[in-house]
Amino acid sequence: MTITIEYMEPSDWKQVSSIYLEGISTGNATFQTSAPSYEDWDNGHVKSCRLVAKTGDKIVGWAVLSPTSSRCVYAGVAEVSIYVGLEYSGKGIGSLLLKRLIEESEQHGFWTLQSGIFPENISSLKIHKKNGFREIGRREKLGKMNGVWRDVVLLERRSTKIGID
Numbered sequence: 145m146t147i148t149i150e151y152m153e154p155s156d157w158k159q160v161s162s163i164y165l166e167g168i169s170t171g172n173a174t175f176q177t178s179a180p181s182y183e184d185w186d187n188g189h190v191k192s193c194r195l196v197a198k199t200g201d202k203i204v205g206w207a208v209l210s211p212t213s214s215r216c217v218y219a220g221v222a223e224v225s226i227y228v229g230l231e232y233s234g235k236g237i238g239s240l241l242l243k244r245l246i247e248e249s250e251q252h253g254f255w256t257l258q259s260g261i262f263p264e265n266i267s268s269l270k271i272h273k274k275n276g277f278r279e280i281g282r283r284e285k286l287g288k289m290n291g292v293w294r295d296v297v298l299l300e301r302r303s304t305k306i307g308i309d
Contacts, residue, residue, distance in 0.1 A: 145199050147237060149244045152194035152206060157182040159203035160196065160227075167227045172265045175287050175294070190222055192252045195244055197228070197237050204232040207241040209249060212258065220255040226268070238271045246275060246301065255303045260286075260296040269297060277301040 152160065161182075167173035179185075190209040197205035205228035212221045224245065228237045249257055259277065261268050273279075277299040285293035 145235070147204070147240060148198050149195055149240060150198060152196045152208070154182065156196055156203055160206050163203065163206060163227045163229045166230045171289065172262045173227065175289055193222070193245060193248045195241055195248065197241050204229045205237045205241055207245045209245070209254070209257070220253055222249065222254050222257055224257050224259045226271070233267065238268070239274060242271055242275045250303050250305045256300055258298065258300045260298055263295055263297050272299050275301070
């Protein structure tokens with residue numbers, strides 16, 4: 145299977161949201177319970193760092209950045225989202241997407257990437273750590289999901305290419 149990483153286009157939304165819904169259904173990917181409209185999703189994500197993984201014309205995964213704050217001092221800090229279709233998990237696609245997302249983020253001036261991951265999502269934790277993220281903490285009982293309080297592990301990666309004095 146040949147995987148290519150391409151820039152996400154608005155026309156990709158149907159396949160992207162389908163993969164998002166698969167992630168939501170696992171109960172270990174996000175606190176979200178449904179996929180938003182494309183317009184809402186588009187407004188909440190960085191325009192320059194949106195990627196899809198494809199095999200042929202089929203999107204099998206995606207990765208994007210979200211701003212962490214609207215304050216200008218945080219313009220170089222973003223939150224990572226990566227989703228891989230359930231049928232394609234465990235094939236290295238998440239790691240390919242994250243590696244490329246890191247490259248894209250540095251080209252667009254991001255010096256810190258962060259992620260909040262449920263501790264049960266072991267594969268996502270491994271992918272992030274493999275790509276230079278370090279665990280910086282755990283937010284206990286951050287939110288309720290289906291009546292159960294959930295913890296979130298916080299990870300971050302500092303760019304080695306953008307000078308931070």
